[in-house]
Amino acid sequence: MMEWDLTPLYASFDSPEFQRDIKRFEELIKDLVKWTEESLKDTEDAPRKVEEFLRRYIEIEEIGEKVGHYAFLTMSVEADNEDAATYADRVQVLASLLTPAMVRFERFLASLESLDEVLKTPLAKEHEYWLRKRREHARRLLTEKEEEVIAHMKTTGGYSWSRLRGTVTAKLTGTIEIDGEEKEMSINALRNMAYDKDPEIRRKAYEAELAAYPKVEDTVASALNSIKGEYLFITRRRGYSDPLDATLEYMHLDRDTFETVMGVIRENLDVFRKYLRHKAKLLGHEGGLPWYDLFAPIGKFDRKYTIDEAKDFILSVFKQFDEELYGLARRAFEEKWIDYTPRKGKRGGAFCAKLHTIGQSRIMANFDGSFDGITTLAHELGHAFHNYNQRNESILNATSPMPIAETASIFNEVLVIEKTLPTLEKDEQVFVLEKDISGNTQVIVDIMSRFIFESEVFRRRAQGVISVAGLKEIMLNAQKEAYGDGLDHEHLHPYMWLIKPHYYSPDLHFYNFPYAFGLLFSRGLYAMYKREGKEFIPKYKELLRNTGKYDVGDIGSIIGVDLRERSFWQASMEGLAEEIERFIVLTS
Numbered sequence: 001m002m003e004w005d006l007t008p009l010y011a012s013f014d015s016p017e018f019q020r021d022i023k024r025f026e027e028l029i030k031d032l033v034k035w036t037e038e039s040l041k042d043t044e045d046a047p048r049k050v051e052e053f054l055r056r057y058i059e060i061e062e063i064g065e066k067v068g069h070y071a072f073l074t075m076s077v078e079a080d081n082e083d084a085a086t087y088a089d090r091v092q093v094l095a096s097l098l099t100p101a102m103v104r105f106e107r108f109l110a111s112l113e114s115l116d117e118v119l120k121t122p123l124a125k126e127h128e129y130w131l132r133k134r135r136e137h138a139r140r141l142l143t144e145k146e147e148e149v150i151a152h153m154k155t156t157g158g159y160s161w162s163r164l165r166g167t168v169t170a171k172l173t174g175t176i177e178i179d180g181e182e183k184e185m186s187i188n189a190l191r192n193m194a195y196d197k198d199p200e201i202r203r204k205a206y207e208a209e210l211a212a213y214p215k216v217e218d219t220v221a222s223a224l225n226s227i228k229g230e231y232l233f234i235t236r237r238r239g240y241s242d243p244l245d246a247t248l249e250y251m252h253l254d255r256d257t258f259e260t261v262m263g264v265i266r267e268n269l270d271v272f273r274k275y276l277r278h279k280a281k282l283l284g285h286e287g288g289l290p291w292y293d294l295f296a297p298i299g300k301f302d303r304k305y306t307i308d309e310a311k312d313f314i315l316s317v318f319k320q321f322d323e324e325l326y327g328l329a330r331r332a333f334e335e336k337w338i339d340y341t342p343r344k345g346k347r348g349g350a351f352c353a354k355l356h357t358i359g360q361s362r363i364m365a366n367f368d369g370s371f372d373g374i375t376t377l378a379h380e381l382g383h384a385f386h387n388y389n390q391r392n393e394s395i396l397n398a399t400s401p402m403p404i405a406e407t408a409s410i411f412n413e414v415l416v417i418e419k420t421l422p423t424l425e426k427d428e429q430v431f432v433l434e435k436d437i438s439g440n441t442q443v444i445v446d447i448m449s450r451f452i453f454e455s456e457v458f459r460r461r462a463q464g465v466i467s468v469a470g471l472k473e474i475m476l477n478a479q480k481e482a483y484g485d486g487l488d489h490e491h492l493h494p495y496m497w498l499i500k501p502h503y504y505s506p507d508l509h510f511y512n513f514p515y516a517f518g519l520l521f522s523r524g525l526y527a528m529y530k531r532e533g534k535e536f537i538p539k540y541k542e543l544l545r546n547t548g549k550y551d552v553g554d555i556g557s558i559i560g561v562d563l564r565e566r567s568f569w570q571a572s573m574e575g576l577a578e579e580i581e582r583f584i585v586l587t588s
């Protein structure tokens with residue numbers, strides 16, 4: 001069977017179990033809202049109240065995860081299942097009713113002189129980190145009235161701008177001439193041609209893409225100016241001196257650790273520039289690589305794998321690493337945790353969902369038989385392994401801040417690639433290595449350009465509206481600074497701000513550096529594994545288990561590493577540099 005089995009959650013939407021739980025979910029939420037209104041008026045008997053809130057809230061989270069995931073998972077493989085869509089929406093609406101209860105609870109925690117007294121109950125002690133985060137969050141809250149106005153205005157402000165940008169870019173088309181024939185194509189189809197084997201097609205697609213953007217540039221620039229302006233206003237009101245501080249707080253990341261990582265990236269940019277110039281030479285360019293050849297394939301990999309071959313392959317790699325990872329993957333294969341192949345009504349891409357209450361995960365993939373398809377499966381199984389290590393934690397502690405959420409998934413990808421390379425033909429080795437390096441270059445160098453761009457946009461937006469010409473200039477400068485002589489400065493991409501959706505989330509800004517952070521964190525762990533061998537593995541599992549209970553900068557203590565120091569990060573960079581050297585030697 002190529003489809004996953006969701007019956008461990010529920011037999012169907014009509015089943016008495018599902019109907020009972022969705023009703024119970026609603027009741028519990030309404031009860032909690034009422035309870036917070038009545039009980040959190042004063043701080044008398046605070047330890048008992050905190051305990052009570054936790055007990056109720058955990059139960060809601062658990063039921064919510066079950067019913068919510070059942071609807072969401074069904075929807076992702078059956079686009080026209082109306083029950084799934086209805087219940088997914090219902091769960092979301094019900095969950096939003098929790099906001100006032102949570103705000104009241106956070107204000108309650110903030111009104112206590114300290115948490116010492118309430119932390120005396122075992123349940124509160126178990127959730128100490130979570131409670132501290134809630135208390136910190138309350139410091140940023142404005143008055144109830146102000147919060148209400150902001151929340152409402154965002155629906156006609158930031159969220160509307162974001163949707164508008166989504167709509168106009170989805171409809172945007174460009175014209176390309178292929179074999180003497182003019183064709184109109186969507187912007188995404190044009191962008192996908194960057195991977196084409198034919199250099200002529202890559203260049204023409206890039207030109208067609210850049211020629212299309214002026215049609216929507218004014219609209220999208222307005223969206224960007226509005227979203228960034230709105231966020232500047234709100235964060236200032238909340239008492240942040242810099243919007244970056246708000247993001248760092250959200251990511252559970254301190255300034256020192258952040259600066260260390262960004263510093264290490266800046267110091268190592270030359271490594272990637274060398275790769276880019278080498279790729280340029282391989283493709284017959286003088287000097288830096290033109291943008292349109294950034295994703296040009298090098299080498300060749302035509303071999304295809306069946307799903308059974310993919311499974312055997314992954315199992316053999318995992319078995320060499322660790323018995324428990326191997327066992328988990330076997331379970332995932334045998335107990336039908338995975339939905340493998342594309343079909344009508346199923347969405348694209350891949351993801352892993354945690355089913356904490358039943359101690360399992362579900363993976364949606366769109367396996368196409370390529371080697372990439374295998375690394376994707378290994379990646380998602382990494383998330384499942386992370387979930388597995390947190391199976392005995394409370395649902396509130398079984399989480400991970402964004403910058404380290406990709407730890408186990410990227411780790412698995414590296415495992416698969418490292419173990420596979422020696423078994424491949426030279427042409428295939430070149431292909432796999434180059435694809436990995438090209439991806440890493442995006443995550444390190446392009447992400448750096450996006451960070452530079454966004455920082456400058458916030459700085460300039462604070463003075464007033466930025467014109468289209470201004471945005472293009474900021475983007476080009478950011479690309480020159482990050483890519484240096486790795487790229488041909490006559491062929492950059494002045495419209496990257498328009499096409500990357502990450503700049504347009506009204507709630508999450510600087511949605512770029514967590515990617516770089518995640519890659520380097522995971523590769524740093526891999527470098528440790530190579531140094532320490534099997535001794536590293538128990539520490540690694542302990543780290544995965546605890547990602548919901550530490551700030552990013554402190555979690556290194558579990559593996560005996562100071563993440564505010566550069567050495568861990570530099571070792572990670574050296575792993576990436578070695579790959580580049582290997583590629584250069586192979587292709588020289």
Ligand SMILES: [Zn+2]
Pocket residue numbers: 379383406409
């Ligand atoms: Zn992932």
